[in-house]
Each structure stands twice: as C-alpha cells, then as structure tokens.
Amino acid sequence: MDKLRSLHWVRDWTGLTTTHLSIGEKEKWVQAPGNIETRLYINGEWFESPDQIHLVRPFDEQPLCSVHSATVGHIDAAVSAALLSFPAWRDLGPLGRKPFFRRLSALIREHVSEFAALNALNLGRSSEISKWELQHSADMYEYYAEAAIDIVGETRVGVDGRLDFELRQPYGVVGAIIPWNVPTLMFTMKTGAALAAGNTVVLKSSEKAPLTSLLMASLMHKAGFPAGVVNVLSGLGPVAGARLAEHPDVRKLSFTGSTATGRLLQKVSAETNLKKFQLELGGKSPCIVFADADLKKAAELLANSFTFLSGQACIASTRVLVEESVMEEFMGHFRTFVGAKEMNVLTDPTVDGADGLSPLVDEIQFKKVLAYIEEGKRTSTTPVIGGHRIGTKGYFVAPCIFENLPQSSRLIQEEIFGPVVCVNTFKTEQEALTLANDTQYGLYASAFSKDVGRLMRCAKGLDAGMLGLNITSPDLVPGFAFGGYKSSGSGRDGYKHGLLTMVEQKTVGLNYGSQAHSMA
Template sequence: MAAGLAPASGIVVDGREEGAESGATFTTRNPATGRPIAEVARGDTPDVDRAVRSARRAFDSGVWAAAPPAERKAVLLRLAALVLEHADELAVLDTVDGGKLITDTSQFDVPGAAAILQWYAEMIDKTYGEVAPTAPGDLAIVTREPLGVVGAVVPWNYPLEMAIWKVAPALAAGNSVVLKPAEQSPLSAIRLGLLAVRAGLPAGVLNVVPGYGHEAGRALGEHPDVDCIAFTGSTAVGKLYLQYAGASNLKQVWPECGGKSANIVFADAADLAAAARLTADRMFGCAGQVCSANSRLLVEKSVAKDFVAAVSARAMELVVGDPLDPASTLGPLVSPEQAERVMGHIERGQESAALVLGGHRVEGLPGGCFVEPTVFTDVDPASALAQEEIFGPVLAVTTFEREEEAVRIANDSSYGLAASVWSDGLARTLRVSRALRVGTVSVNTIDALDVVTPFGGVKQSGFGRDLSAHSLEKYTSLKTTWFAS
C-alpha cells in the first residue's frame, strides 16, 4: 500500500485543498528509508492569514458555534467514523511520514484518535452551565462560551492522535481551528482536514496549514485574530509562544511541553520482573520519542544490578527494523537531524556515566535514523543525561538507598510532566505520589493514560491540559449574565 501512496499535501482552507500562496513546498521523507514521500505546501504568513480569516468568518457566522449541540455532535461522530473507515490509510501515513511502527499506528493511534473524537462528541450535549446563588428576585447564570479561533500546534511523535487531542475538544466547545502540524509529519493532519469536510464540518471551521515552525508556526502565534494557542512540543518553543502572545493580542496559550520523567522502583515492588519488562517497553516505545517517557530510572540500590540486567535483556529482544514490517518492535527516529542530536547526547554521556547497552546507530538499515536501545548506569542526577530531554531511546539509571533520596532526585528537574512509582506498600506509594511534583503519577505501571483523565504537567513541562472534560475549559471563557429584579 505504501508504494502506491499519493497523499494529500496541500493547505486546507475554507474546505478546499490549495497550494501555498508563494507556491513554495518542502519535502517530507520516510525516515526509515530516506526517500521522499511528497512535496508539501509550505505555509507562511499569508497562508496563516488566509486560514485565520476563514476560521473567523466561520465562527462569526455561527454556522458551527451557534449550531444546536445535537448537530455538532452528529458531525463529530461522522468524522470519527470516517477516521475508522480510513484507518489503514491514516496508519500508513503516520508510519511512513513519522517512522512509527505500523502495529502501533493501526492498533492504537488511529483507533485511539477516533475514540477521543467520539468521546468529545458525546460531551457536547452533556455540558451544562451554572446558576449562581443570588438574592431573591435576581438570577445569575454562568455559561461557557467558545473562545473563537483556536490555533493548534502539534508535534511529530503522534501526528494524528496529538492533532485530535487539540482539535476534538476545541471543536466540541464550538470554536473554529487552524491546525499547524509538525513539518516532519504533516500528512495525516492534512488528510484529517479533508475528512472533516466530508463529515459535514462547515467550511472554515477546521483549517490545516503545514509549514515550518519559524514561519507558519510563528505567524499563527503572533496573529492578532487568534484567540488561543494550544501547543504540544519542546519547552523552548512553548516559551516562544508565550512571547508571541505577549507581543500580539495577549491570546491564551496552553503549553504542554517537554519532560524527563522519573520511574522510581523500590525493592518491595510485588513483581520486579514485570516492572523491568514494562520499563523497557515503555522507554523504548516510539523510539523513546515520547514527552512523558520515563527516561530516568531510579532504582533502589539493593535490587539495581538485577533490575537493570532485566531491563537490558528485554531491550535486547527488540527487533529494530522497517516500521511497516509487523515484526519490527523498534523503528527509526523521525529524521536524520533528530538521530544526530540523540547520538550527540550518547557520545557526551559516555564522559560521565557507564554505557551498558547500545549507544550506536544500527548498521545495515537505510535512512540513518535507527539508533539502538541505549542504557547508561551510574548517572549523576545533575548531569545532562539526567536533566535534558533527549527524546530518543536513551535510559539514564541512578540508584538510591532511601525513600526521601528517591523523591529528592525525582523532583530535581526543571520538568514535571509524569512519574511512576513501583512498590507493594500502599502507604509508601501514597507518600511518594503526593511528594512528586508532576502532573501524573502512575503507580505500579508506567505512563497511565486515558481520555477520562487530564494529561499535562507542572514547572517547565507547561500548564496546559489535554484529555478529559477539563480540557474543554481551556477552549471556553466564562460568561456571567445577571438578571436584576
């Protein structure tokens, strides 16, 4: 199927696919082979202007924002059904464009994206306002109003699913959206924009502008007629969007940024073998390109040697190869540039820590983007290996002897996205979970996640929240209407 793939690659504005106003394009490549997939429209400021105008017209007309809840629900449910109908195509797009395993995109990412769309569609007619307590004779009602035009900027590691994380609640709340996918993996987002038109979403309600971050992304962040930016990506770029907002119209910015999550393993964990397997599977899944990846393993010293050996043994079972091959269990990094960045971290890490597994590019595979599962031990908690987000298959291991020491090391990070705690002691897991300064703590598992719970962090992991009913809040504003007697 991939050989004959002819993906849509334009800008989706006002319900149509068009080229960039400048006529410029950029090449998106398959990281597993290095071969080009498509020439994609290179959106820039004029294209963002066009998309924002389209979104504003649609919003001001009320064709979506003022549509009956049941009507909006029906359209989003149709879009979810179309995502499932085109599941094979969307899965292949994310695999060839972003290097994700076809087993992951087909079994988890695409069905998960459709399920999230369905969930928010069902929320539309189940979201209520409030009646405030007032003096007799007065009536004060509090309603949630859509913000207007939402700019959604999403990363390359989960191209379709991250887009849905932003688009679904923003549309459910009644907003119009301009979606800017990552330049490394824009194809499934473009396809989503066209499927939305087929589902009956009015023209202009969802626009998709592919392009580079410093061009299309910046233009969206600085645009004076965008009311909100929902962003997932690096902390450095998240800070830029806050600057763009301050320099333009003080738009709301909801950043969900980087992470350096700690996986704390105590000796009293009920099943250390299972913990080791899941540690390896989750750390090296998506080639380590996950913002909440538990890339810092903090393991109690008395069991550290055997535990690290078990993690390494599991990692050695991974089959590195073509992500389109169902037998592969570890695919490439998204680009040669990302692979080079990860290798730089590995080379510098060997100056201060012990490399016990991996540490090299995989020989014999094309593209130059495949990096071995890599494990460092004796990692200084203050070192770059422990402090910087590598975003690759690199695990940094540090030992501890006391619970307080584990908590201190885990919290000694500029990030605060997620953490895991393994212990059979209920009191201990409660104490440690409360002491950790993160957005999500997974107890006796890793990276627990579902649409029913919010996802996001603290500190320099940002303060945006995706998923759950809570994410609807960031796409709305509170309005009080007071009727005096």
C-alpha cells in the same frame, strides 16, 4: 450556513490560487503516496504554496514526498476564514454540531489502513501502533459528539429579584500546533475539544509529519464540516507557527511540543494580544523502583517505556531510580529486556503486522540523539550499554543505558527524545522523591512497590501531572486529564478537561425585580 461557504474574498485578498501543482513543474517536487493531498486546506479548499517541505522515509533514507508549506499569507487567510465561520458554527449548538463528529469518527475507522500506510512511510511506525492511535482518535471524536452538551455554568439564587449565573462560551478562533510523534491523536485532541466547544480552528501540523493531518482534513471535508470551521496547514514553526502565535484574531493557542518552543510562542503572543495558552511541553519522566517491587516486571515495563516510539514520547520513563540494595538484580533483568529490543528492529514498517524498534523521525533528530549519547560516554564512569547506530541505512539507534551519571548531567536534566535511559540509585524514600523532582519538568512519573502506603506518598510527593503506580508509560488513564506541572506546561488536554479549556467563563448578575440591589 451560506456565509460559511462564501469566502471568495479570502482568495483574492491573499493572492492564493487553487490550481494543483502538477508533478514535473518543479524539479524537486516528489509525489505523495496514494494520491494524498499535499496542499493547504483553507476555507474548504486546497491551496498551493511556493514553498515546499521535503520528506524522507526514516527507515531507509529514501525520498518520500513533498508538501506545500504555509506562508504568513496562508495563515492570515486561514484565520480570516475561521473568524468569519465562527458565529454560525457557534450558534449550531452542541446538538447541531454532533452529526459532524459522528460522521468523522466513522470515516476514520474506514480509513485506518491509509493512515497506517502514511505513518509507516513518514514515521517508520508499525501498523499495530497506528491502529492503536486511530482507535483512540475515532473514540475521542465520538466522545466529543456527546460531551459538549454537558458544558454548563453555575447559578445562584440570592435575594428576591436577583439571579447570579455563569456562562461558558467558546473563544472564537483557536490556533493549534501539534507534534509529529503521534500526529493523528494530537490532531484529534486539539480539534475535537475546540470544535465541540463551538470554536473554529486553524491547525499547523509538524513539518516532520504532515501527511496524516492532510488526510484528516480530507475526511473532515467529506464529513461535511462547513468551510472555514477547520483549516489545516503544513508549515514551519518560525513562519507559520510564529504567525499563529502573534495573530491578533487568534484568541487561544493550544500547543504540544518542546518547552523551548512553548516559551518562544508565549513571548511572541505577549507582544500582541496576550492570547490564552494551553501548553503540553517536554518531559523527563522519573520512575522509582523500591526494593520490595516485582523487579522483573518493573524492568520489563520500563524497557518498553523508554523504547516506545524509540523514546520519541514526552511521557517516556527516561530516568530510573532504583533502591541501592537491589540495583544489581534489577539491572540484570533490565539489560536482558533492553537487549532484546535491539535484536528486533522494524526495518520495513510497510509490512502489515510487522513490529519492532522504530527509527528516529529524521536526520536532525538522529544526530541530536547521537550527540547526547557521545556526551554521556565522555562523562560516564561505568560501561555504557547500546547507543550505537544500527545498520547503515535508516535512523536506527540501539537503546542506550547509562548508569550513575551525576544529577547535573544534561542527559538527566534535558529531554532527549530518543531511546536513552539513565539509571541511578537511592537509599531512602525521601532521597528518591528529591532526585525524581530535581528537573524543570513535571509531566509524568511512576513508582513500583508492594507497599500501598508508600505508593500513595509517592502520588502526593512526585511533582508530575500524571502518575503510574506499579505501571508506567505509555500506559495512561483513559478519560482523565493529560498535562503536566512546572515547565511541562499549563492547562490540560483530553476529554472533559480538554473541553473546559476551550471555553471562557463569564459571570452575570441579573436584576429582574423592581428593587435595585447593590454590594455597596
């Protein structure tokens, strides 16, 4: 393990320094809450950057803190560190890597309150949602501590003296780019699978929510992960993200984010080393409500779905298709449940136990969502419910319902990432399936009915990687694959499916006898 801990040349080569930037050296620098590290974690050390990212509290628009932003040189240094540390980490094997994950899981459970505090300040997130996220993260690292031993190939014994088999081996350096909406869970899904399979990782967090990733880096350091095995950098997509995508020593890139960015990253990679991609991209999740469904229950669950995280979830059910004969009854229930959301706003997420409608992440997202709503209002032929700003401080938007917009509307076809839902009607089951599948996306879908046969036809007929039948998002199936169809991405995240995407397959033919064997 000695070579994992001696990469001093990386620092010399890039010109990076590890001197902490003191508060006051730069006029615009804002100190992080709770003395959280704000630098870049590379090769087991913390590096500063001349570039900064300034964060604002989304619930009151006050300055939060500044973090160091990775340059191309930082990404190159992190990849070099990961590349050098890879052989020793790989050769530890699943059992040798197991203790690191167990220690990390325990540390996460010990620091739940710190994570919750950061999410409250950075995302306006309630402590209850943060606790849910951290519980899943800790559980997932425990899973990866045990599961990597089950990565096996196949064997075929043929004619005498011949053995054919398959190896599954780690790629080497894996790049990971995560979103801001559930940053700790995304951090876990990316690093857990990659590291357990024997890869080393360079992770770029979202510039909108870097703080919990930096705390995770600190805990991984404390858990004893060798220097260079995992590197965590805050940074901007066009700089740090683009460099990860084009870097020739990054063999695989796992990205969660928008479909547009996913396409750009693939284009950049295609011009260098054609690295393997795992993409979890956007969604525009449909839900079909049939006339025989429990309409009140469906309305309640759907109101929760599109307002969960204020609609800032790729699996949010933002398109609802209701059988025409029960539209009025369904909408009566739906309006009631959605209206209650507006009356319960999480104006101070720093209060433990407080819950309610959270703000949008920043001013950019806030203005984007309001622009979509204004566009919808100009084309809607029915009264629009909600969609206005709540209060005068913070990025809060009242949950918004549009009815019977044309199928070609951008509000139906594009991911908004805000508390906006479009409700339309259908007459037949086939029409419902056709409308549900009529977008570029295929991440998540759901349906409500008492007819099991109909639900099974929906399960087969809906173009989506994940489905809920008489349930809807954010209710997912634990332990199963997370990923989508069509422009919602490729590959799968989560548990054993995530592990298998982090290894390459190698086919081997062994002749151990005296007679030569040939297919010719």
